[in-house]
Amino acid sequence: MKKPSDPIAGSYDVGDLLGLGSQSARKSYYPALQDRIEELESERNRYKWLFENxxxxxxxxxxxxxxxxxxxxxxxxxxxxxxxxxxxxxxxxxxxxxxxxxxxxxxxxxxxxxxxxxxxxxxxxxxxxxxxxxxxxxxxxxxxxxxxxxxxxxxITERHQARLKLEQLNADLERRVEERTEALQNANVGLRYHIEEREKTERELTIAVNAAEEANRSKDKYLAAASHDLLQPLNAARLLVSTLQDSPLPVRESRLIEQVHRALEGAEDLLADLLDISKLDQHAMQPDLTNIDAYELVYGLAEEFDPVARAARLGFRQRLTNGVVRTDPRMLTRILRNLLSNAFRYTPSGHVLLAMRRRQDQLRIEVWDTGVGIAQEKLSDIFTEFHQLLPPESGGRKGVGLGLAIVERMARMLDCSITVDSIPGKGSRFVLTLPLEPAVNAQPGPVIAPVVASGSLEGSRVLVIDNEPAILVSMEALLERWGCRVAVAASAEAAVAVCRALSFEPQAILADFHLDHGRTGCEAIDTVRHALAAHIPAAIITADRSDLCRQTLQLKNLPVLNKPVKPNRLRALLSSLVSPSELPL
Incomplete structure (x- = not known):
């Protein structure tokens, strides 16, 4: 008997007509469709896995x-x-x-x-x-x-937190800049009350203080201005104070002059350190490498610090040896001068030792002292900017913590190492290590050695050219105190006119580098020499410490002193200019 569900003979439903009447028929007649369905299912499972994982x-x-x-x-x-x-x-x-x-x-x-x-x-x-x-x-x-x-x-939680942290760091940096600017302003205000010519110096320091406020927006711009706006009046004040120190004064006034002298020294050191650290930060200072005789350079520094040792009533011993090194003599001199200054500054009693030792292919320059010492846990911080780690009872004139930061950076630029050992209460030892030049290459070039005061200047005829009236007044007063006959002028033309009017034949010319109307001291020296038909020994005195200025003066073969001028260096330079035995051939 035929089941109701059986198809009627000769009739077909839609599935039969399409070949889909049964699964076996679908598989038989449409294998490609089945493969596609399986691919879609596999793709669906893959996207589901990606979605979930x-x-x-x-x-x-x-x-x-x-x-x-x-x-x-x-x-x-x-x-x-x-x-x-x-x-x-x-x-x-x-x-x-x-x-x-x-x-x-x-x-x-x-x-x-x-x-x-x-x-x-x-x-x-x-x-x-x-x-x-x-x-x-x-x-x-x-x-x-x-x-x-x-x-x-x-x-992005981590990214958001990092951004917030960066904003906080920027805010902290801005606060630090403001604090440092405020500290600099306070130093300038304190200095202002100790300068002899109060009215003029106060006006100029007000300009400097305003420049310091501008440093909130541009520290480098302020420091560049300070090299001229502050060093010029400081130079005039320092020379005038030196003149007063050589004058017979009552005890009370002499003590006040000595205090002014110390204040000016502190300001000079501060400005020099700030300018150097700024140039190092901007990579504007590059080493000028040459072979030098380290003995001559170190010996010159030893002579320079002999008076310092006598004034501080400290022993100062030297153990020097020969050695040719390839370095920048100007930067090496600054490194050693900073180390020696610190040694004398923080040694209340005892002695300082400056030693040179050869170790195979290296030269070690060591500065020992019997001063207050440095705690062991603070040794790693002493080369950091604006760190004053020595105790307040150490005595002496304080800085702002830039001297050793400059030492470390310059030593790194010269590819030499600086190390320190110290025992609190007993003293410290700083060691600078430089590679020695092989004997075949050891041909030393000229050394920029420190100069020390020597020789009599009585009756020496000196022409001073500077566009700052205060500088002319202070230079004239100091040189006359040394026994010199002095003529001063603000320009090359004025200098020639003065010499002719007074029948003045200078034995030496001291000229500022930057004069009015874009003229330079080099041009002024050439003008005077040509007008007087004589090759007069000359030197440049300038507040410009740039590498370009230094290279220009080297090409002109003119010695240079940076403002503010230290009187003992000025006297030594002037002695070498007016002494025929020390003139270049």
Whole structure:
């Protein structure tokens, strides 16, 4: 008997007509379709795996409601246990998922207008009610609903915190700049009350203080101005004070003059350190390497510090040896001068030793003292800027903590090492190590050695050219105190006129480098020599410490002294100019 479900003989349903009457028929007649179905299923499973295991959050939701689907990463980002927990708890994206409703409204408005948003930073609400910063990319899916969207979310909490930390660091840096500027202003104010010519110096220091305030916006601009605006009046004041020191004065006035002298010395050291550290920071100071006889350079420094040792009533011993090194003599001199200055400054009693030792292919220059010493835990900090690690009872004139920072940077530029050993209460030893030049290359060049006062200047005829009236007054007073006959002028033409009017035949010329109207001291010297038809020995005195100025004067073969001028160096230089035995051939 035929079953009701059996097909009527001679009739076929749609599946039979299409060859889909049974699964076996489908497999038989449509193998390609079955393969495609399996590929789609495999692809679906792969996307499902990526959705569930993605590192970034992914969700599909309705802007008018809640989530349609969420992956586990999205739940982790906002602090929920599972995607299901998130979908159940958050039923309104606007109020429950976004930290600020206004931010959601803005995002929704832009999505409806342009259809997608790329990498927008927003703040979402975590399960515990705290905010979380994310970057979100959103696409509209109008095929699934008017306000259905798909979103990809990355947690940027670390990036946000790093940005906040950077902003804090910038604020701290600004505060440090303001504090340093305030300290510099205070130093300038204190200095102002100790200068002899009060009215003029106060006006110039007011300009300097205003420049220091401008340093809040540009420290380097201020320091460049300070090299001229401050060193010029300091130079005049220092020379006038030196003149007064050589004059017979009552005890009380002599004590006041000595205090002014010390204040000026402190200001000079401060400005020199600030200018050098600024040039080092800007990489504006480059070493000019040449072979030098280290013995000559160190011996010159020893002679320079002999008077310092006598004034401080300290013993000063030297143990020197020969050795040719390739270095910048100017920078090496500055390094050793800073080390020696510190040794004498912080040694209340005892002695200082300056020693040179050869160790195979190296030369060690050592500075020993019996001073207050440095605690072991602070040795690693002494070469840091603006660190004053010595105790207040150490005595002596204080700096601002830049001397050893300059030493360390210059030593690094010269490719030599600097080390220190110290015992509190017993003293310190600083060691500078330089490579010795092989004998075949050891041909020393000229050494820029320190100069010390020597010789009598009685009756010497000196012409001074400077465009600063205060400098002319102070130079004339000091040189006349030394017994010189002095003529002063503000320009080359005025100098020639003075010499002719007074029948003055100078034995030496001292000229400022920067004169009025863009003229230089080199041009003034040439003009005077030509007008008087004589090759008069000459030197340049300048506040310009740039490498360009130094190289220009080297080409002219003119000795140079930097302002503020130390009287003992000026006297030694002048003695060498007016003494025929020391003139170059």
């Amino acid at each position: 993605a590192l970034h959050g992914i969700f599909q939701g309705d802007l008018k409601g809640g989530f349609l689907s969420v992956n586990p990463a999205m739940a982790r980002i906002v602090g929920y246990d599972s995607p299901e927990h998130l979908s159940q708890r958050v039923i309104r994206l606007r109020e429950q998922f976004f930290w600020q409703v206004s931010e959601f409204d803005q995002l929704r408005h832009e999505l409806l207008a342009i259809g997608k948003l790329n990498v927008r930073e927003v703040v979402l609400r975590r399960a515990d009610g705290r905010p979380v910063n994310v970057a979100i990319t959103v696409l509209r899916r109008p095929d699934l609903g008017v306000e259905v969207v798909e979103a990809f979310v990355a947690d």
